[in-house]
Amino acid sequence: GNSVTQMEGPVTLSEEAFLTINCTYTATGYPSLFWYVQYPGEGLQLLLKATKADDKGSNKGFEATYRKETTSFHLEKGSVQVSDSAVYFCALRRNTGFQKLVFGTGTRLLVSP
Amino acid sequence: DTEVTQTPKHLVMGMTNKKSLKCEQHMGHRAMYWYKQKAKKPPELMFVYSYEKLSINESVPSRFSPECPNSSLLNLHLHALQPEDSALYLCASSKGDQETQYFGPGTRLLVL
Numbered sequence: 001g002n003s004v005t006q007m008e009g010p011v012t013l014s015e016e017a018f019l020t021i022n023c024t025y026t027a028t029g030y031p032s033l034f035w036y037v038q039y040p041g042e043g044l045q046l047l048l049k050a051t052k053a054d055d056k057g058s059n060k061g062f063e064a065t066y067r068k069e070t071t072s073f074h075l076e077k078g079s080v081q082v083s084d085s086a087v088y089f090c091a092l093r094r095n096t097g098f099q100k101l102v103f104g105t106g107t108r109l110l111v112s113p
Numbered sequence: 114d115t116e117v118t119q120t121p122k123h124l125v126m127g128m129t130n131k132k133s134l135k136c137e138q139h140m141g142h143r144a145m146y147w148y149k150q151k152a153k154k155p156p157e158l159m160f161v162y163s164y165e166k167l168s169i170n171e172s173v174p175s176r177f178s179p180e181c182p183n184s185s186l187l188n189l190h191l192h193a194l195q196p197e198d199s200a201l202y203l204c205a206s207s208k209g210d211q212e213t214q215y216f217g218p219g220t221r222l223l224v225l
Binding site: 036091 | 169211215216
């Protein structure tokens, strides 16, 4: 079946540190891949997406590249801020007919000043 | 604009109460969704509406009753809930049911 595996959290960083949150997936075919962010007490916000192999999604300094050969979609940011503290969900959706979003378990990021 | 709004933001209800959650979008999206999210877990899909018709019910108990009065509005009617139904209820919408989903801020529900 389809699944998403994310690194266990929390990830604890100091401000201006480099961030990587690992995400790997299992799916048949070529799914679309997403990163959603959930700030404390809020709903999910779409952070970025990629719909085919080698696509790079980017937004607000975050980037992720769709790597078909390693079935990965790792989230990176060059310099994190305290305001980036949140839970990050990697998700996939197959592209044939209606398909549910399949979420990873989420990774909590804590950034200290 | 990718805004989905939800009301109320917080709701406390007893097990014998009837209440409703409301979700609205004005992006012309034709698919709308209800999700349930427990603490420290990812969202779980409950219902999907496509072109105002219920297309997916993920075996949700009948005490949850969705309604889509028009293409911009989605309701979730709640009746005789249990304490374990306490959660964050998220609404989402997308252009079509194969498109990117945009989420609202959620309604935090507490059942006493």
